[in-house]
Amino acid sequence: MSFASGSALPPPDFEVASAYPEVTWLRQTAAARDWAAIRRYLDGLPREVARSFAVRVLDEVAGIEVWMREILAADPDDVLALTVLGAREVQIGWEIRTSASAKDVSREQFAGLHAHLRQAEQLLIRATALDPSSDAAWAERLTTAMGLQLGQNEARRRYDRLAAHHPHHFNGQSRLLQQLCPKWSGSWEAAHGFARQCLLDAPEGALSGAMVAEVHLEHWLSLSGQERDAYLRQGHVHAELAEAAARSVLSPYFRRDHGWVIAQSCFAAMFSLTGDLARAAACFRALGNLASTYPWDYLGDATEAYVKHRDAALARG
Structure with missing residues (x-):
C-alpha cells in the first residue's frame, strides 16, 4: 500500500488476524473444540516456525481452560494441552494484575496473579520435561519466572533452554x-x-x-x-x-x-x-x-x- 501526500489515510488496524489470517481459523477451530484439527495444524508447521504464536492466540480464547482440563484428564501427557492451559493461566493472572505500575496494583491483585502463575508453572514444568524442545512452553516459563520473581539467573537458564532448540525466538527474546x-x-x-x-x-x-x-x-x-x-x-x-x-x-x-x-x-x-x-x-x-x-x-x-x-x-x- 502506498500513501499519497495529503491523502486521507486509513485508521490503524490492530486486529491480529488482519496480519496473520490463520488466527481466524485458530479461533474458530478452538470455539468448535476441534482439538485434532489444531494439533494437525501445529504438527504440520516447519520445525523452525515458533508454536508460541498459535498458543498465544489460543490462550486468549475465553473458557478454553475448561476444555484443556478435560483433555488433560483423559491424557495427562498431552504437551500441547499442558502448554495451552499453562499459557491461559498466565493470561488470567496478568488480567487480574493489569498492566498498571506495581505501586498501583493491590495486594489482592498480586495474590491473584501469583496464584495463577504458580498453577501455570506446574503445568509448564511438566510440558518442558515431556518435550524439552517446546518453544511455547519455554517462552511461557520466561513469563512465569518474571512474575514469580525467580531472578535473573533462572530467567537466563530458561532462555538458554529455549535458545538451544530455537536460537532466534523473537517472542522469547522479547520476554527475556x-x-x-x-x-x-x-x-x-x-x-x-x-x-x-x-x-x-x-x-x-x-x-x-x-x-x-x-x-x-x-x-x-x-x-x-x-x-x-x-x-x-x-x-x-x-x-x-x-x-x-x-x-x-x-x-x-x-x-x-x-x-x-x-x-x-x-x-x-x-x-x-x-x-x-x-x-x-x-x-x-x-x-x-x-x-x-x-x-x-x-x-x-x-x-x-x-x-x-x-x-x-x-x-x-
Missing part, C-alpha cells in the same frame, strides 16, 4: 529483555548487551534486530522530562537503531514471520521519536495500516499515537 530491564531487577547494561547480541547472532532479515529498538524504547520510557529528550539526541542511539533496522526490518531479506508487525512498529516508533522520519516512513509504508497495540500504547492512546507519528513521518519522510 523485559526481565533484564531495571524494572524487573535487571540493568541497562545487561538489557542493551542482550539486545545487541540478539542482533549480531541472528541472520540478516531476522526479527531479532527489533530487540535493539525495544531496549531503547524501554530505556527512554524509564526517564523523564529533559532526560528523555537528551537520550533521543545521543548519536549512538541513532546509529544503533539505523544499524539494527538495516539488518532486520529494512533489509531486503526481511521476512514477514509471526511478530513482524511488532518488530516494524518498534522501529517506526523509535525512528519517529528520534526524528529520523525517512526511516520511520519506510517502516510505516511497510506496515500499510497494520498495527500492534505494543509499542503504541507506551506512547499514550495507541490509535492516537500511531496516527500522529505515521502522518508526520509520511508527510516529511
